[in-house]
Structure formats: structure tokens, C-alpha cells
Amino acid sequence: MAQFPKNVMVIGGGVAGLATALTLSDLGIRVDLVEKSDFLGGHAIRFACKATDECVKCGACMVEEKLGQAVADPSIRLLTGCRIENIERNGRFKADLTRRPAYIDADKCTACGLCYRDCPEGAVHRGYSASTRPFYAVDVAHCLQFKDQSCRRCIEVCPEDAISLSGEPQKLTCEADAVVVATGFDAFRPVSKPYGYGRFKNVVTSLEMEDILRENGAPVRPTDGEPARKMAFIQCVGSRDASLGHLWCSRICCGTSMRMARMLKHREPELEVTFFYIDIQTFGRDFDSVHRRIQEEMRLVRAIPGDIYENEDGGLKVVHQDVDSGESVKEDFDLVVLSVGLTPAEGTQEVAGLLQLRTADWENPFGEAVVPEGVFLAGAVAGPMGIADSVADAGRAALEVRGYLDGKPGGK
Amino acid sequence: MKEAQKIIDLNQADPQKFRSWNFLQDFCITCGLCASSCPASGIDGFDPRKVVRMVSLGLEQELVDSKFPWICTMCGKCEEVCPMQINIPDLVRSIRGLRDRDKVPGTLHKGLQAALKTGNNLGLPKDDFIFILEDVGEEIAEEPGFEGFKVPIDKKGANVLTTVHNKLVNTQNEDLKHWWKIFYAAGEDWTIPSDNWEGTNWGYFTGDDEAMKTMTGRILENMRRLEVKTLLWPE
Numbered sequence: 001m002a003q004f005p006k007n008v009m010v011i012g013g014g015v016a017g018l019a020t021a022l023t024l025s026d027l028g029i030r031v032d033l034v035e036k037s038d039f040l041g042g043h044a045i046r047f048a049c050k051a052t053d054e055c056v057k058c059g060a061c062m063v064e065e066k067l068g069q070a071v072a073d074p075s076i077r078l079l080t081g082c083r084i085e086n087i088e089r090n091g092r093f094k095a096d097l098t099r100r101p102a103y104i105d106a107d108k109c110t111a112c113g114l115c116y117r118d119c120p121e122g123a124v125h126r127g128y129s130a131s132t133r134p135f136y137a138v139d140v141a142h143c144l145q146f147k148d149q150s151c152r153r154c155i156e157v158c159p160e161d162a163i164s165l166s167g168e169p170q171k172l173t174c175e176a177d178a179v180v181v182a183t184g185f186d187a188f189r190p191v192s193k194p195y196g197y198g199r200f201k202n203v204v205t206s207l208e209m210e211d212i213l214r215e216n217g218a219p220v221r222p223t224d225g226e227p228a229r230k231m232a233f234i235q236c237v238g239s240r241d242a243s244l245g246h247l248w249c250s251r252i253c254c255g256t257s258m259r260m261a262r263m264l265k266h267r268e269p270e271l272e273v274t275f276f277y278i279d280i281q282t283f284g285r286d287f288d289s290v291h292r293r294i295q296e297e298m299r300l301v302r303a304i305p306g307d308i309y310e311n312e313d314g315g316l317k318v319v320h321q322d323v324d325s326g327e328s329v330k331e332d333f334d335l336v337v338l339s340v341g342l343t344p345a346e347g348t349q350e351v352a353g354l355l356q357l358r359t360a361d362w363e364n365p366f367g368e369a370v371v372p373e374g375v376f377l378a379g380a381v382a383g384p385m386g387i388a389d390s391v392a393d394a395g396r397a398a399l400e401v402r403g404y405l406d407g408k409p410g411g412k
Numbered sequence: 413m414k415e416a417q418k419i420i421d422l423n424q425a426d427p428q429k430f431r432s433w434n435f436l437q438d439f440c441i442t443c444g445l446c447a448s449s450c451p452a453s454g455i456d457g458f459d460p461r462k463v464v465r466m467v468s469l470g471l472e473q474e475l476v477d478s479k480f481p482w483i484c485t486m487c488g489k490c491e492e493v494c495p496m497q498i499n500i501p502d503l504v505r506s507i508r509g510l511r512d513r514d515k516v517p518g519t520l521h522k523g524l525q526a527a528l529k530t531g532n533n534l535g536l537p538k539d540d541f542i543f544i545l546e547d548v549g550e551e552i553a554e555e556p557g558f559e560g561f562k563v564p565i566d567k568k569g570a571n572v573l574t575t576v577h578n579k580l581v582n583t584q585n586e587d588l589k590h591w592w593k594i595f596y597a598a599g600e601d602w603t604i605p606s607d608n609w610e611g612t613n614w615g616y617f618t619g620d621d622e623a624m625k626t627m628t629g630r631i632l633e634n635m636r637r638l639e640v641k642t643l644l645w646p647e
Contacts, residue, residue, distance in 0.1 A: 194493065236443065240441055240443075240495065241495035241496075242439065242495060242496045242497055243494075243495050243496075243497050244495070278441055278442065278443040278444070279441075279442075302444065303443075303444030303445075303447055303448050303461075304443045304444050304445045304448060305445075305448050306445055306448035306449030306450075306489075306493055307448075307449065319448060319449070320444075320448040321444055321447040321448045321453055321454075321459075321461075322454070323444075325454050326447070326453055326454040326457050326458065326459050327453055327454025328447070328448055328449065328450055328451065328453040328454065
């Protein structure tokens with residue numbers, strides 16, 4: 001029998017990392033959850049609830065719930081703002097971490113948002129969950145005080161005296177009996193695609209659309225804050241694309257975008273939604289019924305658009321094939337959502353190097369991961385995966401860790 | 413019925429048919445980016461996505477009989493946007509090559525026949541060609557700043573040899589002047605051959621490899637004959 005309590009280091013504070021940590025905690029194992037950014041929840045915490053008059057099982061609330069539980073769990077040490085410098089292995093794992101100073105004191109901050117509102121450089125970022133403490137963080141790369149000591153605006157406006165723009169990075173050590181890598185994915189940045197992304201403000205990625213919905217509850221246009229009346233979704237942007245070296249299907253985009261569109265139509269029946277798609281990739285046993293309803297509720301165009309032009313009022317002309325006439329036509333939309341694909345996270349390679357781990361090659365169906373003993377993968381680090389699948393995968397990983405710590409052969 | 417709506421008998425399909433063509437046509441995921449981007453989409457039902465699928469399915473007779481390959485201008489925008497990097501323009505050219513030559517659309521077929529026989533698509537006699545060039549040259553010489561301008565025909569050892577698009581000695585004489593004035597202003601040492609001067613290569617456009625080689629070979633022969641090392645081929 002293993003000697004408890006054991007300690008496990010989970011790398012990555014997204015939904016897979018949070019769920020792994022919680023399951024391990026349930027199994028009586030202590031966890032160091034290491035996250036490089038200032039906030040927990042990863043990409044998934046940005047997702048808005050997609051419920052219509054019924055829950056559509058999008059999983060967005062699950063992330064909020066896991067995050068709240070992890071924050072409240074005394075067996076989980078949450079280490080945000082951390083960089084892993086080195087991992088030694090001598091039976092157990094010993095990781096040297098550098099943690100950025102907490103420029104905003106979580107105990108004093110009341111999340112009033114004055115620092116966020118007043119920062120002239122937009123260098124104060126905010127989290128996506130009320131469970132995130134503090135709710136705001138300072139991005140030193142864009143802060144004037146760190147650049148040339150010329151601005152103390154946030155310190156001055158903070159009524160709680162919670163901000164200090166000084167402090168030394170902290171050196172920490174994590175000793176662990178096992179390591180779980182849950183470094184997730186990166187979202188494709190569609191700047192190379194002919195859709196004016198980055199130049200036309202009303203062309204947004206699906207993740208940015210989640211942010212817009214969480215903030216406004218409606219699909220408002222970035223240019224004028226007015227709700228869109230006619231929206232387009234363009235699927236497979238950055239997926240199934242040999243020119244980018246992304247041959248894989250990202251699996252989550254059809255479901256996420258269709259659920260999003262249904263939720264928007266439910267709230268605003270007058271909203272016109274057009275889906276430009278190749279074919280609908282359905283995963284999960286409930287998806288066929290969603291797809292059937294989508295076909296009744298929305299216009300589906302089986303052609304990916306070729307170009308987007310911007311009108312003077314910020315509206316967009318989308319050039320696409322009209323599948324009835326076969327002609328290439330220009331059609332006006334208020335807002336275009338690019339359903340961007342998932343790519344392997346850049347940060348994964350660094351972690352993989354420290355652990356002598358080879359993650360799966362997404363491009364190559366035979367490029368299986370090579371994982372050393374005592375190391376486990378959870379969630380989308382292994383390949384494109386949605387919220388529910390990531391949580392399920394995290395459960396599997398946690399049980400494998402438990403088996404390994406119990407000394408079962410191979411632990412898996 | 414429009415070509416786009418014709419029902420194709422898939423019993424004719426022979427997916428092995430064009431396997432030897434290496435245009436990556438079998439990688440098509442039918443996303444439609446080509447059809448959305450194509451300036452000719454919808455003309456008589458033309459649809460580049462369908463062309464690629466027809467090749468992938470090996471529908472040879474349908475392709476040979478179809479107008480589609482002849483509506484395409486082979487501008488290459490589809491290839492530029494294709495996420496699977498399918499070489500659609502070259503694929504279209506290969507389909508054109510499958511047609512019996514006497515069934516190639518009239519203008520192209522007759523023009524190419526004339527070019528192979530006379531050296532240019534119009535069948536323009538050499539004396540007439542030289543007369544037109546010199547006439548345009550004289551007009552330039554009358555303009556201020558271009559005094560003494562002369563067209564250097566068959567000039568041995570020139571730096572640049574340039575071909576001529578047949579329309580420039582047919583209906584669009586004025587357009588000859590732009591290039592020539594630039595050459596003059598730049599002090600370029602250039603020449604035009606009096607034989608086989610045709611710049612368009614309808615062997616290329618009609619998928620006729622032999623004719624394409626003949627036309628190209630003639631230009632090379634002109635370069636050897638006039639000892640010119642640089643070719644300006646403004647087709």
C-alpha cells in the first residue's frame with residue numbers, strides 16, 4: 001500500500017488540470033496545481049452558457065464549478081503566475097518554480113475594477129470567473145511603471161491600497177510523486193486567412209465571441225456596441241488545412257458554434273444566422289438532434305467563403321458561393337465569427353522537454369505520445385477535446401495516477 | 413438543363429482513372445473555398461469544386477464533354493486559397509488536353525493551327541507585321557522626347573528579346589507604345605524578331621503539350637539566332 005498523503009504536481013490550470021486536481025484530492029492526494037498565467041480556468045472558463053430553454057450540456061458551468069471547488073479545496077495548492085525552471089527526477093520529482101510577485105493583493109482587492117478602467121495601457125487584465133482571486137492582474141510587459149516608472153495610476157485609484165508594482169519573483173520548490181501534464185491547446189490565430197482578422201473589428205474568433213457574450217449577453221458588434229442583426233459563422237478556420245500543417249478536425253467547433261447560434265436565436269428570434277461549413281462533424285450521442293434542429297432554425301451554406309471586405313459602416317461583405325446558382329456572390333453581414341481550430345499549445349513543448357516526454361503528433365495519426373513512468377497526460381494536450389471530454393479524461397488520468405501511487409504495475 | 417444541375421451516373425465513376433495525375437485532387441475535402449473565390453463561378457454553372465470531384469471520381473467522358481474546363485481562365489486564385497493545396501489550374505489544363513483537337517473551342521483551335529503554320533495566331537504575313545511595327549515606331553518618333561525612335565527588328569546581340577501578343581498588331585496597336593517608350597527611356601538594348609514573334613501560346617492553354625513545345629522552341633530558336641540572352645515574354 002502507498003503511504004499517504006502523496007503529492008502530485010499538475011501542470012496547467014485549465015479545466016483538465018482543475019478536474020484532475022479535484023479528483024486527486026477526492027482520492028486523498030495532495031496537489032500542486034501550477035499555472036503559468038495569472039488566472040485559472042484556461043480557455044474553457046471563457047465559454048458562455050449555451051442554454052436555450054433547456055440545458056444543452058455545453059459544459060461551460062462545469063468549468064466555473066470546478067474552479068470554485070479547487071479554490072476552496074485545502075488539499076490543492078494553487079500556483080498561478082509560475083514558470084517551471086527545472087524538473088529533477090530521483091525516484092520522486094523535484095521542480096524548481098519561479099513565481100511572479102502578486103502585484104494585486106488578493107486579500108485586500110474587492111474587484112471594484114477601477115485599476116482595470118483607468119490603466120492607460122490596458123495592462124490590467126481581468127479574470128473570467130468570480131472565483132478567481134484577485135479578479136485582476138497586472139501585465140508587466142505592457143505596464144508603464146515597469147517600462148520607465150512613469151505611471152502609478154492603478155496604485156492611486158485603488159481605494160483598498162491593494163496594488164504595489166514592486167516585489168521580487170519568488171523561488172518555490174514542488175516535490176511530487178507523480179506529474180500530470182494538462183497544458184491544453186492554443187487557439188488558431190487566423191491572421192493568415194483572407195478574412196481581415198485583426199484589421200476588420202467585426203470579424204472575431206469564436207473565443208472572442210464567447211468573451212463578447214459573457215460581457216454583454218448579446219452578440220454586439222465591436223465597432224459600435226450594437227447587437228448584430230445578421231451574423232455569419234465560418235467553420236473550420238485553421239482546421240483540416242494542409243497549407244497550415246493542420247490536417248486534424250478540431251472536434252469542438254461544430255458543436256460549440258451551433259450551440260452558440262441556437263442560444264442566440266433563442267434569445268433573439270429575429271437574428272439571422274448563416275453557417276458556412278464543409279460538413280458537420282458530430283461527436284457525442286446527443287449531437288444528431290442538435291444538428292437536426294439547426295437545419296430547421298438556420299441557414300446552412302455548404303461552402304467556405306473566399307474573402308471578406310469591410311464596408312464603411314464596419315459591416316462586412318462576405319464573398320461566398322451561392323450553392324443554388326453556383327455563382328460567387330457578395331453578401332452583407334454585421335458580424336462574422338471565425339470558428340478557429342485548436343493547435344498544440346506552445347507551452348507544452350517546454351514542459352515536455354523538462355520531463356523527457358513526447359506528446360502525440362496531432363498531424364500524424366501514428367504519432368503516439370511517449371510518456372515516461374510517473375508522468376500522465378490529461379485533457380486537450382493529447383489532442384482536440386471539449387470541456388466534457390476533458391473532464392472525463394482528467395478523471396481517467398487521476399485514477400491512473402492513483403494506481404501508479406498504489407504501486408500497481410505501470411500504474412496504468 | 414444547366415450543366416451544374418445535370419445528374420451524373422456514378423456507375424461511370426472510375427476512381428483509378430486519374431490516379432497518375434499528381435495535382436493532389438484526392439485530398440479535396442469539398443470545402444468550397446475555390447468555388448467561393450473563383451471569378452468564373454456560376455458562368456454556365458461552372459464550379460471548380462465540381463471539376464476537382466469529377467477528376468477524383470474519374471468521370472473522364474463527363475469531363476471531356478463538359479464546358480467547365482474551357483470556362484476556367486486558369487487564373488490560379490483557387491490554388492492560392494485551397495487549404496489542401498490542390499493544383500486546380502494545371503488539373504484543368506490536363507482535362508483540356510483530353511479533348512480531340514478538332515473539338516477544342518473554335519478560336520483557340522484555329523488560332524493555334526495558324527500559329528503552328530505561320531508563326532502567329534493571326535496568320536499575319538511577315539511584311540505586314542514589319543509594316544505595322546515601323547508605322548507605330550514612326551508615330552512614337554513624332555512625339556517630343558522620342559526623336560529618332562526606331563523599332564530594332566532582328567537586332568543581333570541585343571540585350572533583351574521581346575515577344576508580341578497578336579492583339580497588339582491587330583486591334584490594339586497603341587498598347588505597343590508603352591513598352592517601347594519605357595525601353596527608350598531606360599536606354600535598353602532590345603529587339604523584336606520578324607518571324608515567330610507570337611507571345612501567346614495556345615498550346616499551353618489548350619493542353620496540347622506538343623504544340624506548346626513547338627511554340628516555345630521557336631522563341632528559343634530566335635534567341636539563339638539573334639544571340640540574345642534575356643527573354644521578355646509579356647503574355
